Amino acid sequence: MQWYVLKVASNKEEQVRETLARKLKTENVQSVGRVIVPVEQIKRIRSGKQRVHKRKLYPGYVFMEMEPKEDGHIQDDAWFIIKDTIGAGDFIGTDGYPTAMRDTDVAKMLKEVEKPEDTPSIKVEFEKGNIVKIREGAFENFEGVVDEIDSERGVVRVIVTIFGRSTPLDIEYWQIEKV
Numbered sequence: 001m002q003w004y005v006l007k008v009a010s011n012k013e014e015q016v017r018e019t020l021a022r023k024l025k026t027e028n029v030q031s032v033g034r035v036i037v038p039v040e041q042i043k044r045i046r047s048g049k050q051r052v053h054k055r056k057l058y059p060g061y062v063f064m065e066m067e068p069k070e071d072g073h074i075q076d077d078a079w080f081i082i083k084d085t086i087g088a089g090d091f092i093g094t095d096g097y098p099t100a101m102r103d104t105d106v107a108k109m110l111k112e113v114e115k116p117e118d119t120p121s122i123k124v125e126f127e128k129g130n131i132v133k134i135r136e137g138a139f140e141n142f143e144g145v146v147d148e149i150d151s152e153r154g155v156v157r158v159i160v161t162i163f164g165r166s167t168p169l170d171i172e173y174w175q176i177e178k179v
Helices: 013-026 076-083 103-113
Strands: 002-008 032-036 039-046 049-056 061-066 088-091 131-134 143-150 155-162 165-172 176-178
Touching: 002 013, 013 032, 013 061, 013 076, 131 155
Parallel strands: none
Antiparallel strands: 002 061, 002 088, 032 061, 039 049, 131 143, 131 176, 143 155, 155 165
């Protein structure tokens, strides 16, 4: 089986995925494997409260694992179910032939999908060179420049001028704000 990309209506990815999965199971279609919408979990801290939410990695697309016919077209039983699904468009490809994804792209996409749900990534909204103000801690109300970002730990290195000397501080990302 190979992976293909199906264009779908915006913000209807999950609805199309569920509908396709249900129809394919009901009709017992063997030529289609997994149908997924890749999402990542992002941890954000706003107003001191930590929240985890899901974000689509590829908005407007559903990924399908399918077995094509010998000529490269989609199997007829799967094709009619897909075309009959509200919100589903065409496959990415040329001249009516869907193009299979490259193995490297499939590996990258599946790596994101198969991440354990208990390890959300941290959304850091700063870039190197941004001017920021420290909101909390011993250096509250100091301004500095972002020097380095460690998104794994959620720590930002900020260069602050204290008594006329540049001093690097490692501060958690939620303790600073953009100026």
